[in-house]
Amino acid sequence: MTESYLPVLILLGVSIVNAVGMLAAAHILNPRRATPEKDMPYESGMVPLGDTRARFSVKFYTIAISFIIFDLEAIFLIPWAVEMRTLGWEGFIAVSIFMVILVVGFAYEWRRGGLDWE
Amino acid sequence: MNDLSLTAFVITSSVKVFAVFSILLASVALMTLVERRLAGFIQDRLGPNRVGPFGILQPAADGIKNILKEETMPATANRFFFVLAPALAIIPGVITFAVVPFAAPLPTPWGTVDMVVADIPIGILYILALSSLGVYGLFLAGWASNNKYAFLGGLRSASQMISYEVALGLSIVPVLFLAGNVTLTQIVWQQQQLGFWYILPLSLAFILFVISAFAETNRLPFDLPEAESELVTGYHTEYSGMKFSMFFIAEYSHILTASALMATLFLGGWSIPFWSGDHLLWYEGMLISGFTAAGEPIAAQGAWWKTILTFLSFAVKTAFFIGVFMWVRWTLPRFRYDQVMHLGWKVMLPVSLVYVMLLAGTILVLDQVGVEGFLFGAILTAVSGACTLIFVFVVDSDRLITGSAVSGTSREVRSPVRQVRRPALEPRTGAGVGQ
Numbered sequence: 001m002t003e004s005y006l007p008v009l010i011l012l013g014v015s016i017v018n019a020v021g022m023l024a025a026a027h028i029l030n031p032r033r034a035t036p037e038k039d040m041p042y043e044s045g046m047v048p049l050g051d052t053r054a055r056f057s058v059k060f061y062t063i064a065i066s067f068i069i070f071d072l073e074a075i076f077l078i079p080w081a082v083e084m085r086t087l088g089w090e091g092f093i094a095v096s097i098f099m100v101i102l103v104v105g106f107a108y109e110w111r112r113g114g115l116d117w118e
Numbered sequence: 119m120n121d122l123s124l125t126a127f128v129i130t131s132s133v134k135v136f137a138v139f140s141i142l143l144a145s146v147a148l149m150t151l152v153e154r155r156l157a158g159f160i161q162d163r164l165g166p167n168r169v170g171p172f173g174i175l176q177p178a179a180d181g182i183k184n185i186l187k188e189e190t191m192p193a194t195a196n197r198f199f200f201v202l203a204p205a206l207a208i209i210p211g212v213i214t215f216a217v218v219p220f221a222a223p224l225p226t227p228w229g230t231v232d233m234v235v236a237d238i239p240i241g242i243l244y245i246l247a248l249s250s251l252g253v254y255g256l257f258l259a260g261w262a263s264n265n266k267y268a269f270l271g272g273l274r275s276a277s278q279m280i281s282y283e284v285a286l287g288l289s290i291v292p293v294l295f296l297a298g299n300v301t302l303t304q305i306v307w308q309q310q311q312l313g314f315w316y317i318l319p320l321s322l323a324f325i326l327f328v329i330s331a332f333a334e335t336n337r338l339p340f341d342l343p344e345a346e347s348e349l350v351t352g353y354h355t356e357y358s359g360m361k362f363s364m365f366f367i368a369e370y371s372h373i374l375t376a377s378a379l380m381a382t383l384f385l386g387g388w389s390i391p392f393w394s395g396d397h398l399l400w401y402e403g404m405l406i407s408g409f410t411a412a413g414e415p416i417a418a419q420g421a422w423w424k425t426i427l428t429f430l431s432f433a434v435k436t437a438f439f440i441g442v443f444m445w446v447r448w449t450l451p452r453f454r455y456d457q458v459m460h461l462g463w464k465v466m467l468p469v470s471l472v473y474v475m476l477l478a479g480t481i482l483v484l485d486q487v488g489v490e491g492f493l494f495g496a497i498l499t500a501v502s503g504a505c506t507l508i509f510v511f512v513v514d515s516d517r518l519i520t521g522s523a524v525s526g527t528s529r530e531v532r533s534p535v536r537q538v539r540r541p542a543l544e545p546r547t548g549a550g551v552g553q
Contacts, residue, residue: 003124007131007236008216008244014139015212019205019364022185026360031188039193041265042355052194052264060277063459067280070467074287077474078243081294084478085485092478099471106467115463117456 062114073102122229130231138220138235142212146370147177153444160448180363187359192264195356199262204357204364207255211371214248217241218378219303221388221429222398223405223420230405230420233388233429234303241301242294245379246287249334252372253279256336256343259365260353271352274455275336275343281462282333282340288470289326292477293383296320296498306387307399311408312495315391317384319498322473322505324384326466331376333462335369337443339450342458377439378432385435388428396428473505 041048080087080095109115122130151166151173158165167173191200221233238244253276260272293316297305309315317324333340344352354365381387390396397407398418407418453461480501484494 003127004236004238006128007135008213008238010132010135011139011213011216011235012209014135015209016205018139018143018212019208022208022360022364023201023205026185026189029186030359033188034190036193038190041192041194041263042350043266044350048266052266052269056269056273060273063277063281063463066463067284070284071280071287074284074291075243075246077288077291078294078300081291081474082298082300084295085298085481088485089482092482095478096475099475103471110464115459117459 059117062109066109066114069102069105073098122231126228130226130228131235134231134233134235138215139212142215142371142374143367145374146367147181149370149374149440150180150366151176152440153447156441156444157448160445184363185360189359189361190356192356194264196262196264199258200356201361203255203259203262204361204368205255206258207252207368208364208371210248210251210255211368211375214245214375215371215378217244217302218375218382219306219387220378220432221425222396223400224422224425225420232303232400233425237301237303239301241299241305242290243300246283246290249286249372249375250279250283252334252368255365255368256353259357260343263353263356265356267349267351268353268355271343271345271349271355274349275353278336278340278342278458278462279334281459282330282466285326285462285466285470286330286334288467288474289323289330290383291470291474292320292323295478295481302382302387303399305383306389307397309386310389310394310397313492314495314499315384315386319495319502320384320477321499321502322469322509323477323502324380325506325509326470326473327384328380329461329466331380332443332446333458335372335376335443337369337373338447339453340458341452342455345452373440373443374436377436377443380439381432381435387435388432390427390431396424398424469509476505477502 041052043049076098077095080091084091154176155165155167155173165173166176169175169179191197216235217238219232219234219237224231224233256275256279257272260268260270260275263269293305294300296312296316296319297308299305299308312319332338336343342352343349344354349355354362357365388396394407398405398420399407401415404415405418405420406415408416410416477498480498484497489497
């Protein structure tokens with residue numbers, strides 16, 4: 001069974017070599033004639049204003065936390081899904097309880113506006 | 119899973135890896151041309167047709183041009199991550215393809231070779247794990263560029279891709295109900311045995327999967343990370359030359375893999391419709407075509423022509439979905455960002471949760487009653503069809519996704535009572551422009 005992972009490693013190796021090769025070939029072949037203007041970050045042709053590492057909306061952060069919860073939920077559902085027909089109603093009820101707990105949290109987040117982007 | 123010796127296994131695996139890798143990159147090159155030609159035809163023009171017959175050498179010309187172009191890098195950029203990002207973007211798109219079976223097993227003098235790069239027992243979990251790695255390349259590109267447009271594009275892509283990954287994972291769950299296994303060869307086999315491609319009994323899962331796949335690949339109508347009208351080109355604003363084209367190779371290889379997955383999970387993979395001669399599976403060390411009524415396996419033989427025919431079937435299905443990707447790109451306008459998030463969290467997630475539980479209940483009831491075979495598939499098709507109709511009706515009626523300029527239902531928007539408030543024009547004083 002373990003050897004069935006071997007082709008994945010070969011493919012990973014080939015694609016890493018390919019990616020590095022592309023970068024290296026371009027690095028060797030392309031000209032480099034830098035000027036101070038060329039090295040500026042592009043901001044519609046203006047001299048950049050302020051710092052890029054500024055603060056950004058906290059929404060992105062709450063989305064990331066919600067993602068962790070619900071992606072884990074999806075992953076937890078997969079073992080049940082595979083054996084769903086043998087586990088029968090007992091498994092169904094167990095997963096329903098698990099779902100209800102998560103849906104309560106989801107409903108709370110929704111009501112508190114955690115998913116709004118107005 | 120097969121009867122090869124270890125040496126033969128290593129050699130055939132290497133051959134398959136190189137063949138699949140070359141075909142993938144060649145298809146990606148061809149897809150860039152097809153996309154531009156198709157865009158041309160949709161917009162009533164010809165598209166690039168000067169380099170070689172029908173413009174077939176255009177991708178090669180583009181590649182040579184890109185590799186010889188000067189690459190700029192902002193002086194304020196984080197150099198290491200700036201170079202790392204395109205490499206990180208391109209690798210997951212290619213290696214996700216490893217678990218997709220693309221043809222029936224091929225008999226060779228050294229044993230029967232499975233036509234899948236790696237038939238690993240974790241199948242779908244491998245796909246879910248790797249497809250989410252693509253976001254690293256995009257987000258790192260945006261962050262390392264130290265450019266405001268690129269940063270916003272990277273932020274958007276990260277947020278959007280993780281939002282739709284939830285729905286993507288949940289839309290695969292119904293497939294596992296029916297297949298009972300996470301390896302993709304088994305999923306193809308179960309579809310052949312049921313006699314239904316999963317697109318029929320799991321139609322809503324298919325629609326959710328397609329929507330999530332569009333969002334995951336950052337294609338229109340979900341191309342917010344590179345929205346030209348707002349963010350120049352988003353996360354790859356600062357990239358030029360070969361690094362720029364690496365992002366495009368990554369995007370197209372993601373499209374290719376997503377199309378191959380749609381074909382495998384919902385359209386029977388490499389199986390040929392209405393023909394049972396291609397039913398082949400490894401079962402306890404032998405190749406079988408099915409089970410007798412008493413549960414005895416029926417031995418079967420692969421053939422080189424079966425491999426070629428099934429490969430063609432797989433290629434046609436995948437090409438169809440690639441065509442849909444391109445067709446949609448030149449048909450639909452882009453969402454607004456709040457609409458993307460609204461659709462992902464407030465529509466796709468609840469709908470997929472309800473659908474998963476509904477379908478699980480239906481299957482358990484059918485099992486308890488003892489319905490099997492064709493009737494089982496037909497009843498599931500009816501249930502899913504009803505769910506799909508409700509879903510399409512609800513989404514389509516303007517209640518969940520509002521128009522881009524006004525909010526409210528279509529009735530409110532069209533009503534004559536609603537008036538556009540416009541600031542009163544100031545009477546012009548002075549001499550006009552320039553003051």
